[in-house]
Amino acid sequence: MQNRRDFLNMLCRGSILTGLAATTGILVYRSVKGGNCELGSSCTNCGKSDSCDLPEASLFRQTVWQLDPSKCIQCGRCAENCVMSPSAVKVTHVYAMCGYCDLCGGYLKPDTKNISTAAENQLCPTAAIKRKFVEDPFYQYTIDEPLCIGCAKCVKGCGAFGNGSLQLQVRHDRCVNCNECAIARDCPADAFSRVPANKPYLLQGIEAKPEERI
Amino acid sequence: MKKTLAIVFLVFLFAVQFMNSYAIQRFPKPEFESGYVQPETLLPNPRAEMLAILDIAVLIISLSVVSWLVIKKRNRNAVFWMSVFALAYFGFYREGCVCSIGSIQNVTLAIFDTSYLIPLSAIIFFMAPLVYTAFFGRTFCAAVCPFGAIQDLVAFSPQKLGSRLNAVLGVIPYIYLGLAVLYAATGTDFIICRYDPFVGIWRLDASFGMFIFGGILLVVGIFIARPYCRFLCPYGVLLNWTSRFSRKHITITPAECIQCRLCENSCPYDAIEMPVTTKNPEDKGTMARKLIFITILIPILMLAGGWVGSRLHEPLASVNAKVRLAKQILNPVTEKNQPETFEIEAFKSAGKQQSQAFAEASVVLHKFYIGSWILGGFIGLVFGGLIAGRMMTKHRTDYTPNKGTCLSCVRCVDYCPVKLPK
Amino acid sequence: MKQKIIIISAIILLLTLVAFMVKDFFFSKPDNTNPYKFELDDLRKGDTAKAVFTETLQFKTGLEEIHGIAIDLENQIYVAGKEGVEIFNSAGKTLYKINTRSTPQSISVNGNGYILLGIQDHIEIWNRDGKQIARWNSCGPEAVITSIAVQGNNVFAADAGQKVVYRYDKQGKLLNKIGLKDPATSVPGFIIPSPYFDLGISKDGNLWVVNPGRHSFEKYTFDGALLISWSKASMAMEGFCGCCNPSNFAFLNDSLFVTSEKGIERVKIYNTDGTFMAIVATPYQFEAGTKGLDLAVDKQNRILVLDPVKKLIRIFQQK
Numbered sequence: 010m011q012n013r014r015d016f017l018n019m020l021c022r023g024s025i026l027t028g029l030a031a032t033t034g035i036l037v038y039r040s041v042k043g044g045n046c047e048l049g050s051s052c053t054n055c056g057k058s059d060s061c062d063l064p065e066a067s068l069f070r071q072t073v074w075q076l077d078p079s080k081c082i083q084c085g086r087c088a089e090n091c092v093m094s095p096s097a098v099k100v101t102h103v104y105a106m107c108g109y110c111d112l113c114g115g116y117l118k119p120d121t122k123n124i125s126t127a128a129e130n131q132l133c134p135t136a137a138i139k140r141k142f143v144e145d146p147f148y149q150y151t152i153d154e155p156l157c158i159g160c161a162k163c164v165k166g167c168g169a170f171g172n173g174s175l176q177l178q179v180r181h182d183r184c185v186n187c188n189e190c191a192i193a194r195d196c197p198a199d200a201f202s203r204v205p206a207n208k209p210y211l212l213q214g215i216e217a218k219p220e221e222r223i
Numbered sequence: 224m225k226k227t228l229a230i231v232f233l234v235f236l237f238a239v240q241f242m243n244s245y246a247i248q249r250f251p252k253p254e255f256e257s258g259y260v261q262p263e264t265l266l267p268n269p270r271a272e273m274l275a276i277l278d279i280a281v282l283i284i285s286l287s288v289v290s291w292l293v294i295k296k297r298n299r300n301a302v303f304w305m306s307v308f309a310l311a312y313f314g315f316y317r318e319g320c321v322c323s324i325g326s327i328q329n330v331t332l333a334i335f336d337t338s339y340l341i342p343l344s345a346i347i348f349f350m351a352p353l354v355y356t357a358f359f360g361r362t363f364c365a366a367v368c369p370f371g372a373i374q375d376l377v378a379f380s381p382q383k384l385g386s387r388l389n390a391v392l393g394v395i396p397y398i399y400l401g402l403a404v405l406y407a408a409t410g411t412d413f414i415i416c417r418y419d420p421f422v423g424i425w426r427l428d429a430s431f432g433m434f435i436f437g438g439i440l441l442v443v444g445i446f447i448a449r450p451y452c453r454f455l456c457p458y459g460v461l462l463n464w465t466s467r468f469s470r471k472h473i474t475i476t477p478a479e480c481i482q483c484r485l486c487e488n489s490c491p492y493d494a495i496e497m498p499v500t501t502k503n504p505e506d507k508g509t510m511a512r513k514l515i516f517i518t519i520l521i522p523i524l525m526l527a528g529g530w531v532g533s534r535l536h537e538p539l540a541s542v543n544a545k546v547r548l549a550k551q552i553l554n555p556v557t558e559k560n561q562p563e564t565f566e567i568e569a570f571k572s573a574g575k576q577q578s579q580a581f582a583e584a585s586v587v588l589h590k591f592y593i594g595s596w597i598l599g600g601f602i603g604l605v606f607g608g609l610i611a612g613r614m615m616t617k618h619r620t621d622y623t624p625n626k627g628t629c630l631s632c633v634r635c636v637d638y639c640p641v642k643l644p645k
Numbered sequence: 646m647k648q649k650i651i652i653i654s655a656i657i658l659l660l661t662l663v664a665f666m667v668k669d670f671f672f673s674k675p676d677n678t679n680p681y682k683f684e685l686d687d688l689r690k691g692d693t694a695k696a697v698f699t700e701t702l703q704f705k706t707g708l709e710e711i712h713g714i715a716i717d718l719e720n721q722i723y724v725a726g727k728e729g730v731e732i733f734n735s736a737g738k739t740l741y742k743i744n745t746r747s748t749p750q751s752i753s754v755n756g757n758g759y760i761l762l763g764i765q766d767h768i769e770i771w772n773r774d775g776k777q778i779a780r781w782n783s784c785g786p787e788a789v790i791t792s793i794a795v796q797g798n799n800v801f802a803a804d805a806g807q808k809v810v811y812r813y814d815k816q817g818k819l820l821n822k823i824g825l826k827d828p829a830t831s832v833p834g835f836i837i838p839s840p841y842f843d844l845g846i847s848k849d850g851n852l853w854v855v856n857p858g859r860h861s862f863e864k865y866t867f868d869g870a871l872l873i874s875w876s877k878a879s880m881a882m883e884g885f886c887g888c889c890n891p892s893n894f895a896f897l898n899d900s901l902f903v904t905s906e907k908g909i910e911r912v913k914i915y916n917t918d919g920t921f922m923a924i925v926a927t928p929y930q931f932e933a934g935t936k937g938l939d940l941a942v943d944k945q946n947r948i949l950v951l952d953p954v955k956k957l958i959r960i961f962q963q964k
C-alpha cells in the first residue's frame with residue numbers, strides 16, 4: 010500500500026517536472042531559433058533570425074517598456090495611469106530636432122498675447138519648461154525633469170506648431186519596469202511596447218544612444 | 224564571408240532608411256553664430272541587465288537555504304528571518320517585480336505569442352519555485368515569496384475558518400488562475416499584475432486605491448492568516464498541486480505522533496489535518512456507488528461549465544483593446560463635449576482601415592471563444608473535484624500537515640513535544 | 646461569538662475586495678477626459694466676421710499623395726504628387742497624367758507649358774506628354790526644393806534645407822543666391838525650422854520670399870538686395886501662428902497675399918503692407934494636423950487650396 014502510493018507520487022512528480030522541463034525547453038528553443046526577422050527600423054528583439062548580429066538581439070535580453078512617440082496622441086493618460094506618482098513618463102527634448110523658435114508651441118499658451126516668460130503665458134501646468142535666450146531669433150527650451158508630470162500638453166503644442174522635438178518617453182531612472190505597464194494597457198494608441206533593455210528609447214529623429222552601461 | 228556580406232547589406236539598408244527619414248524627421252538645426260553648443264538629450268539607462276542575474280542567484284540561494292532550514296533544521300526562527308530578508312530584497316529593494324506569481328502570465332504569453340520573447344529571469348522565477356516544491360514542499364511560500372512574507376508578519380490573531388469555508392473560498396484562486404491564463408494567452412492584459420495588492424507598498428508609491436486595496440488585505444490578514452495566499456494567489460494553485468506529490472515535506476513530528484493534540488491549533492492556515500479513525504469503514508458498495516457518481520458528475524460539470532463559458536465569451540472578450548475598439552467603431556458614443564473616445568481618435572490618426580480593425584477583433588474573439596470553453600471546463604472540473612474531495616472519506620492516523628495547503632512555515636514543529644533523541 | 650463576528654466581517658471584507666476586482670476589471674470604462682487637454686478650440690474658432698469666401702468646388706486627384714499645385718497661362722491646374730503630375734481643366738476634369746518616377750515636392754509651369762518640378766535636391770523639367778526635358782544639377786546634399794517660380798528668363802527656387810533662394814536662368818545656370826545672412830546689407834537670413842519655405846513673383850514682377858521662422862514676408866531684388874519686409878507673429882487670427890508660418894502663399898490680384906498656415910490650419914488674405922484683410926478658410930474646414938496647404942490663384946481669382954490630408958483640391962471663391 011505504502012509502496013504503491015510512493016510510486017504514484019513519484020509518477021506524478023515526474024510528470025510535473027517533465028512538463029516544466031519541456032516548457033522551459035520550448036521557450037528556450039524558440040528564443041534560439043526562429044523564422045525570418047522583419048527588418049524594421051529598430052530591433053524589437055524579435056529573435057526570428059539566428060544569424061542576426063545586431064548587439065541588441067542577444068539571447069534573453071531583458072526588456073523594458075517604452076512608448077513610440079509617433080503613435081502617441083497625447084491623451085493625458087500617461088500622467089494619470091503610471092504606478093509612480095508623478096509618472097515615470099516625462100517629456101524628453103530632442104534638441105537636434107528643435108527649431109529654437111521664439112513663438113514656441115510647446116512653451117507658450119496658444120492664446121498668449123505677448124511673448125514672455127510670464128507664468129500666465131506658460132502652457133505647462135507645472136512650469137517645467139525653461140526658456141533661455143540663445144541669439145536672435147533663437148531660444149533654448151530645457152525640461153526641468155523633476156517638475157514634469159508627463160501630461161503631454163507641450164508635446165501636443167510642439168507637434169502642432171513646431172517640429173515635434175518634445176516627445177514623451179518612459180524615463181528609465183524612474184520607471185520600475187512593471188511586469189505589465191499600467192499605462193500600456195490603457196494607452197488608446199497602443200504606443201507602448203517592450204523594447205530591448207540596451208536600446209531603451211524610441212525617440213523620433215535621433216539615434217537614442219544611452220551612455221555607457223555599468 | 225556570407226556573414227560579412229549580410230552585415231554590409233544590413234548596414235546599407237539602415238543607411239538608406241536613415242537617409243530617407245532624414246529629410247522628413249531631422250530638419251537641419253539652426254546655424255548658431257554665438258558659439259552656442261546644443262546640449263545632449265539625456266537618456267538615463269534602465270537597471271543594468273546583469274542585476275537580473277543577481278535576482279536569479281538570490282532566488283535560487285534563498286530557495287535552497289529555506290528548503291534546508293525547513294526540511295533539515297526545522298527551525299522556525301531561521302525561517303522567519305529568511306522571510307524578512309525576502310521581504311527586504313524581493314519586496315522593497317526589487318519592488319516586487321518580476322515575481323513568480325506574475326510570471327505565470329509571462330510564460331503563458333510566451334507560449335501563445337511567439338513574438339514575445341520572455342526574459343530569462345521570468346522563466347526562472349516561474350520554474351524554480353515549482354521545481355523546489357516538487358522536492359521539498361512549498362518552501363517558496365514559507366520564506367521566499369515577498370507576498371507571503373508581508374502577510375505572515377501581520378498574522379497576529381489568526382482564526383480557524385473550518386474546513387467547509389476553507390474549501391469554498393479555496394475555489395477563488397482556481398478561477399483567478401484560469402482568467403489570468405485566458406487573458407495572458409489572448410494578449411489582453413496581465414490581471415495578476417493589475418490587481419497586485421502589495422506593489423504599492425513595495426514601491427511606497429501608488430494611487431490611493433491601490434494602497435487601500437493592499438491595506439484592507441493586510442487588515443483582513445490579521446484575522447485570516449495570509450488571505451492572498453489561501454484565497455487568491457493563482458501561483459499557489461500550481462504550488463499546491465506540485466506540493467502534493469513532493470518528494471519530501473515538512474512533518475510536524477520528527478518521529479512518531481503520540482496524538483497529544485498539542486499542535487492541533489498551531490497552524491494559522493488551517494493546514495493541519497486531524498487523524499480520521501475510520502470507526503465504521505464503508506462497505507464496498509457505497510464506495511463504488513460514490514465513485515461512479517463522481518466519474519459521471521465531473522464530465523457533466525465540465526461540459527456545463529464549458530458551455531456556460533462559451534456563452535460568456537463576448538463579455539469576457541470585451542476587455543480586450545482590439546475588441547473594444549471594434550465595438551466603439553460600430554456604435555460610437557456621442558456625448559456632449561466628447562465627440563469621440565481617445566481610442567477612436569488614435570485609430571483615426573493612425574490611418575488604419577476599419578475592416579482591418581474588425582478582422583483583428585474577430586481573431587481575438589475567436590480565441591476567446593475557444594479559451595472560454597476551456598476555462599469553463601476547468602472551473603467545472605474544480606467544482607467537481609471539490610465535491611469529490613468532500614465525499615470521499617480519508618483514512619489518517621496522525622496529525623499531519625496537508626501537503627497541498629501547508630505553507631511550510633515551521634510553526635507547528637515547536638508545538639510537538641516529541642523530540643529526536645540526540 | 647466575538648470570534649465569529651471577526652471571521653464574518655473579515656470574510657466580507659475579503660469578498661468585497663474580490664467584488665471590487667471584478668467590477669473594476671469588467672465594468673469600468675477608461676476615462677475619456679483629459680485634464681491636460683491642449684485647448685486650441687477657441688483659437689480655431691476665431692472671428693468669422695471676415696469669412697467672405699465659400700468653397701465652390703472640390704475634386705480628387707488620382708495621385709496617392711499630393712504636394713504641390715500650379716496654374717498655367719491657359720488656366721489649367723497642375724498637381725504634383727506621389728511619382729507624378731496630374732493636369733486638370735478649370736472644372737477639375739483630368740486632362741493629362743504624367744509619371745515622373747520620383748516624387749516632386751514643388752511645381753511650377755512656365756509660359757511654354759513646361760513643367761518645373763522640385764524633386765528633393767534638384768529641379769527637373771518635363772513636358773505634359775510625360776517626357777523629361779532636362780534635369781538640373783543638384784543644389785547640394787542637404788537641399789530640399791520646396792518652391793519654384795518663373796519670371797521671364799529667371800527661375801527661382803527655394804531650398805529649405807540650405808535656407809537659401811537660387812536664381813537660375815532658363816538653361817539651369819545658377820546666377821546668384823538670395824537671402825544668405827549678411828549683416829552688411831541687413832539681410833536677416835532665412836529661419837526655417839521645418840520643411841516649408843515658399844516664394845512667389847507678384848504680378849508687378851517682384852520676388853517675395855517667406856521667412857517662416859520670423860513670420861515675415863521679404864521682398865528682394867533679383868540680385869538679392871532686401872527691399873522691404875513685413876511680419877505678423879501671433880496665435881490670434883490676424884497673425885501667423887506657431888514657430889514657423891506661413892507655410893505657403895500665392896498672389897491674388899496684384900497686391901494681395903493669400904497665405905496658409907499649419908498648426909492652426911487657416912487660409913487668409915493680407916495686403917502688401919501686412920494688414921489682415923480676410924479669412925478664406927477656417928481651421929474647421931481641415932483635419933487637425935494638416936500641414937502643407939499649397940496655394941494657387943487662377944485667372945478668375947479663384948483660390949485653389951491643396952489639401953494633402955483629405956487629398957483634395959479645394960476651390961474657394963468670394964461670396
Ligand code: SF4
Pocket residue numbers: 076080081082083084085086087088161177192195196197198199200
Ligand atoms: S497613453 Fe498613449 S496616447 Fe496617451 S499620452 Fe501616453 S503614450 Fe500618448
Ligand code: SF4
Pocket residue numbers: 099100132133134135136137138152156157158159160161162163164
Ligand atoms: S506640459 Fe506636461 S509633459 Fe510637458 S513639461 Fe509640462 S508637465 Fe511635462
Ligand code: SF4
Pocket residue numbers: 074090091092093096097098179183184185186187189190191192193
Ligand atoms: S512600467 Fe510602470 S513605472 Fe514604468 S511607465 Fe509603466 S506604469 Fe510607470
Ligand code: SF4
Pocket residue numbers: 187188189318319320321322323324325326415416417419422
Ligand atoms: S506587478 Fe505584481 S504580480 Fe505582476 S510581476 Fe510585478 S509584483 Fe508580480
Ligand code: SF4
Pocket residue numbers: 324363364365368369370371372449451452453456457458459462
Ligand atoms: S501562496 Fe502565493 S502569495 Fe502566498 S506565499 Fe505562496 S506564492 Fe506567495
